[in-house]
Amino acid sequence: MFESLIIGIDNLFSLNSILLLMAGSAVGLLFGAIPGLGGTTAVALMIPLTFGMEPFQAIILMGGIMAATSTGGSVSAILLNTPGIAPNAATTFDGYPLAKQGKAGMAIGAGATASALGGVVGIISLVAVIPIMKEIVLLFTPPEFFMLAIFGLCAIAVSSGDRLLQGLITAIIGLVVGFVGLYDITGTVRYSMGIPLLEDGIKLVPALIGLFAISEMINLAVKGGSIAEDTSSIAISRVSDGVKQVFKNWSTMLVGSGYGTFIGAVPGVGGTVAAFLSYSTQVQRDPDPDVEYGKGNIKGVIAPESANNAKDGGSLIPTLAFGIPGSAETAVFLGVLILHGIEPGQKLLVENEPLVFTLVVALTVSVIFATLVVLALAKYMAMLTMVSVNVLIPTVSVIALVGAYALHTEIGDVVIALIFAIIGYFMIRFNYPRVTFTIALVLGTLTELNFDQTMQIHDGDMTVFLTRWLSVTLLILTVLSLGFPTFRKKVRERNRRREAEASK
């Protein structure tokens, strides 16, 4: 193993490899920061460039892209309330309020540092758990996947603070929207209303662009003003304060990284769920915060950012070990491996171990490189929040619509983005969380697929969810999460009573 690590380091430290890594990181940062593009698009677009490369060079380029995307995505999440990629959506909850308070630099500093450290934790975990991970992932059969998805949705609804019912409602609407289109199990096209564009289902990218990017522009246009409510203090906020905050709140970063690694390793669940679960766990761990979550608590930036970068290492565990991609991004990466004649699985780990370690070293170096770039430019990036809304709205709207169109080059996707923008605006207006809607949309297919598979395997016996220990555990966690607001209230009341008694 040590020998393979040395070969991995040797592969990386040549001029060509370093240039590839820097190019990959730059592309990852750019694609991560521009809403609607994301790492999957970047990895897919770069595949043709790797044709003439050695396998380890292709891996370095792809590693650079994958490691830098989340870091880039956090910048637009904090500054524009528009997640560059879906996993950065949780960062907007506290990152954007911090930007509005003129602390964009601190939020970016904390986000980038948490991303780097989370990424490194994820990569270390990748190396450490490969031998045992197979057993853990195999514990998840359809009933467990179904319960995990339900638990994810409820936990995220709870993390909407005082909007639990509204979070559940938007989650259900997200599931309903997810039902539109071809149902793989039976081959039936459902709820498409005869519109050919909807027969393949609502595409995630235009829906997310509409829901997060354009709806925010509509909201800004209706409200007026500028993104930063206190633009005068932007220059005062220092990026280094954010870096310090991560080390001060190291436990938040570690817990987030743990979530990212574990959830990332569960195929199909991915970084978005990891980031939101990490965020909701942070909210639950901190019942009496100094600054309320959702109103600019720095820990609300550290938790999701550490998770969504740690998931890169985690999602590579099933990809490399079993050939099961942990995310869309790693699914495309899997294609690159196969294109270069590398067969994932035990064979890769035994016969091509140096390649695995080349990827590990490339991911580690590029996540640090991307962070250094963001930290160096954060001051200038933060200036973006001072831009008047009337410059930002038309430019971001047009770029977002091009992004919605670009992935599938389908003009109907632009219309879908607009429809979701209007839906998203009404959600903002009436304070209905968009996050649960998004997660449900992402998890909808997976949830239904696992529900149906469970029913088929167990002859429609619903009690199966109550007879398997992991499924029951997840069910109990789901029920407990729904009672959490009441529990939190009681804890707060008890604390207040104690404080009152102590002050007497």
Add this chain to the structure above:
Amino acid sequence: MKLIPEHRQPTAWFLLAILLTIVGFIAVSYTYKPNDRAFPLMVGYTAIPIILLDFLTLTKTKIGQKISVFFSAKTPEQIDQDADTTERSLGKEMVVFLWMILLVLGIYLFGFLPITPVFVFCWMKYRGAYSVRMSLYSAFCTLAFIYILFEIVLQYELYAGILMEIYGS
């Protein structure tokens, strides 16, 4: 709507629209085979009591208060205090929607590249009251960015508009 305070009535209408959508969804679900509708129906029927509970939290009733406290640990009044109080007139919203609809319509008719500078210029000049020079500068910077990134670097063929498809070649 006497049970619901005036400031919560727009939310009640929004909730009603969601309820009607869900009822419509359930009705459409019954047109599919049992295997295709099992899970959608489960989701649809779960939605109705949740929507009704949320509806109750908007009312000035004791049960509404209790539901609100159980699910959000706050009374409806406390939630009102934390809510965004920005004045949002329907007219203002409709004007912004219209701008966005015109943008999408423009893209559909004329394509991305001609509409981008026109939209950015018009918005900045007429909504932002920027100078012609500044508006033109921003319009062409945005166009250059989109053209260089998408058409040249990424080699996407951006949509050229339905009119170009009909009359272009």
